[in-house]
Amino acid sequence: MNGSQFSFEMSDSQIANGSSIDFGGCLDFFISQYSNQNTDIKIYNSTFKKCKSQYLGGAISGIRDIITLENVNFIECSSQIGGAIYSIPIIKFTLSDKYFSQNKGYLAANNYNQKKIQLNMLDILEFNQNSNNDTDLFQKTDEYLYPGLTYILRLYITVDGEDYYTFTNQNNFGNLYKYIFKPSNNFISNTPQQLLSINFPFLLWYAQDISFNGKQTAQFESFSIQFVSSFYLDTNQYKIYNGCKEQGMEKIYLNNQKNLQFICKYCQQMKVSYHGVCQNCPTDYFLNCYGNYSELKQFYWRSFYSVNPDDIFYCSNNPQSCSGGSGIGNQLCYEGHIGPQCLDCDINGSYWGERYSMVGFFQCSCLYLIINIQKTKK
Incomplete structure (x- = not known):
């Protein structure tokens, strides 16, 4: 290998039971700092058997440009996308089906992909950390995001021209934090217990390091994900509000008088806010109160x-x-x-x-x- 250009040659080999927690269970040619790396890969008279990876390319991942495969067999290899091979951007040749046997792409492409995948932004939802059931775990955001609240960025994947929104226990992706390129302090690496069973790809974000510079709103930060390729997600429609909702929450200033940092906090049980301050609900009159809900x-x-x-x-x-x-x-x-x-x-x-x-x-x-x-x- 030489920086962003390298060559690789292998022959007369038997590779079995290789595994990876992300890409290429047996061979992974992805080098994150070289997004435009050129490769010259040659493999002859070899077999890959029962190789598996978590996401892309059960046996081989990260193939670019020039590749030679002669008499190479892929048997019972598996991954979410590309049970045997994940290639970038397009495999420029046709591989005979006779070299592939019982490979599995749990989401798509049992043997190999025809086009580079795309990671896309579906939406941003508010994550209710106090919830223990699926019915109110997420809430749709209004026009703005607010400091102090936790949000989940839901993603979907395009494979060979088809969009995938539904994910199961077999084709789960979960929190992709570790693939963010130089993540800011706003992204959350740890996955809360309530989200461990979530299968769709997502990111967690908490507005704790926002510079408003005297303006009423701030643009959601731009970022990229290094998922074999670099993906820049479109977040232009989302803005962070320099304040809190008038109803249902109140502004709490942090112990930082210099920057006057604050967070927004929802009113808890038996408290309600209709004008920016959480008030106690008298139990003589009310059965239940929280946020901007009060039941007489x-x-x-x-x-x-x-x-x-x-x-x-x-x-x-x-x-x-x-x-x-x-x-x-x-x-x-x-x-x-x-x-x-x-x-x-x-x-x-x-x-x-x-x-x-x-x-x-x-x-x-x-x-x-x-x-x-x-x-x-x-």
Whole structure:
């Protein structure tokens, strides 16, 4: 080998049971610092058997440019892509099928790839580290990312012109941190317990080292992944906000007065934020609170989102008309009731879609049912 140019020749060899935690279970010709390396590889009268790698090229990976394979057999080799060979960028010759037997590319290309793979950005999701179930583990991001929150960058892979979004235990990729070229302090190397079973390729990112330079937003950092080839992922649409969401979280300044660094933190259990500060939810009025969610008990009513006791009203005239919940105004009323403390009936059907009339002491009944009952009695 000589820097970014090297030659390799092998003949009359039997290689078996080789393995790699990333590329080329038996031979790997990838040298990360030379992304444009030129190779002259010649292999004669040899057999690769039961070679396996974690990602690319079960037997051989990183082939570029000139290669000669004469009477070379690949038997029972496996990888995620290219069960026998992973080549860059394109294998410029046709390999006879007779030299390949029972090789497996768990995601694609059982024997060898026709084109260089592509790593692509799918989206960036907010990672809820406090969750222990899959239903709320990730949340869609809004227009911005926020300091102090952890995000997962979901990737997908293109192999021979086909996009792959679905991954299983057999073709899993997981956290690709170690392949980031010179990662910033914002990328996270350790994979949390909740993500160990995630099969799709991803990166973890935490906004802890952001320079806003007096601006309201900062562009998401550019970076590349060295995954046999160099891949620059498109993150131009994502920006980091110099502040926090007004609802659901609050700004916490770190012990660094010089730079006034801060993080955004969601309001925890029985706390809620509607104006940038987490407030305690009085248990006399609320069943549950977190983030920007607050659930009123039955018999209570409010006209706008607030947890201040002065803004919460007990439905004293008819407690049963106030059903409670996480909404405001009419959303907190029992069916047919509307207005302050749910004391009025929806006589025009403007909210409930049916007309309701007052029956008894602050009771509302559907006018359609009343008319039908009267007709039946006649």
